[in-house]
Amino acid sequence: xxxxxxxxxxxxxxxxxxxxxxxxxxxxxxxxxxxxxxxxxxxxxxxxxxxxxxxxxxxxxxxxxxxxxxxxxxxxxxxxxxxxxxxxxxxxxxxxxxxxxxxxxxxxxxxxxxxxxxxxxxxxxxxxxxxxxxxxxxxxxxxxxxxxxxxxxxxxxxxxxxxxxxxxxxxxxxxxxxxxxxxxxxxxxxxxxxxxxxxxxxxxxxxxxxxxxxxxxxxxxxxxxxxxxxxxxxxxxxxxxxxxxxxxxxxxxxxxxxxxxxxxxxxxxxxxxxxxxxxxxxxxxxxxxxxxxxxxxx
Numbered sequence: 001x002x003x004x005x006x007x008x009x010x011x012x013x014x015x016x017x018x019x020x021x022x023x024x025x026x027x028x029x030x031x032x033x034x035x036x037x038x039x040x041x042x043x044x045x046x047x048x049x050x051x052x053x054x055x056x057x058x059x060x061x062x063x064x065x066x067x068x069x070x071x072x073x074x075x076x077x078x079x080x081x082x083x084x085x086x087x088x089x090x091x092x093x094x095x096x097x098x099x100x101x102x103x104x105x106x107x108x109x110x111x112x113x114x115x116x117x118x119x120x121x122x123x124x125x126x127x128x129x130x131x132x133x134x135x136x137x138x139x140x141x142x143x144x145x146x147x148x149x150x151x152x153x154x155x156x157x158x159x160x161x162x163x164x165x166x167x168x169x170x171x172x173x174x175x176x177x178x179x180x181x182x183x184x185x186x187x188x189x190x191x192x193x194x195x196x197x198x199x200x201x202x203x204x205x206x207x208x209x210x211x212x213x214x215x216x217x218x219x220x221x222x223x224x225x226x227x228x229x230x231x232x233x234x235x236x237x238x239x240x241x242x243x244x245x246x247x248x249x250x251x252x253x254x255x256x257x258x259x260x261x262x263x264x265x266x267x268x269x270x271x272x273x274x275x276x277x278x279x280x281x282x283x284x285x286x287x288x289x290x291x292x293x294x295x296x297x298x
Contacts, residue, residue: 010047017046077126089113
């Protein structure tokens with residue numbers, strides 16, 4: 001397998017993997033969504049899996065790939081693709097501190113990254129790909145004039161590189177916004193609790209002084225009560241203003257993440273409904289609920 005072939009096989013299988021993901025998700029939930037980490041029509045993990053498969057099969061058996069027995073393809077495909085899926089999920093987890101897919105509710109899963117039913121599905125998929133699809137891909141790649149083919153590869157991989165940079169930036173931006181929302185929500189609770197405690201404590205202290213003042217309080221009763229009410233009203237108004245200001249900032253950030261306008265962050269959340277942040281779980285779940293409720297209203 002030459003570098004030229006490798007680059008084409010990777011791009012083609014990444015594209016076919018994206019089609020499979022979109023079709024599978026559409027069949028399950030009845031909704032067409034651009035699946036995958038990238039914004040473009042590519043799922044690189046499929047490209048990596050098939051390149052690894054082709055390389056191992058041809059290197060180990062020293063046989064033309066179309067002549068390899070389907071049981072060998074099934075077994076190698078199940079193992080290789082399962083390993084790639086496991087380490088792919090683990091690496092994304094370590095980099096972004098988030099779980100992108102979760103099989104923990106599936107039987108025979110390993111840490112939620114892989115499960116038996118999908119491992120078997122990978123094996124079947126590899127048999128179909130190697131036995132029926134790959135020969136057509138070989139013919140297609142050989143049919144393209146190499147001079148034109150290199151130009152196509154250059155444009156394709158330039159787009160993939162830019163897409164990767166944008167997608168990573170989006171995920172970093174999502175984590176930053178989740179951190180901001182989480183910080184503001186904690187500040188909101190602290191401000192609300194502290195001011196409520198101060199207002200309540202101040203009122204109780206004033207009431208106690210009034211009680212202790214006895215005769216003097218009775219003499220200036222109406223004036224003192226009016227001052228107490230004014231001070232309390234001012235404190236309550238200050239609290240309400242502080243809370244409203246923080247809530248407005250929170251709502252603004254949430255609107256940025258859930259807006260229906262050209263929103264690549266929302267697309268990423270839609271593409272991975274099981275996405276779960278280790279540090280900002282509750283905040284992310286709130287964002288996902290907003291997106292879901294808006295989708296249902298349409």
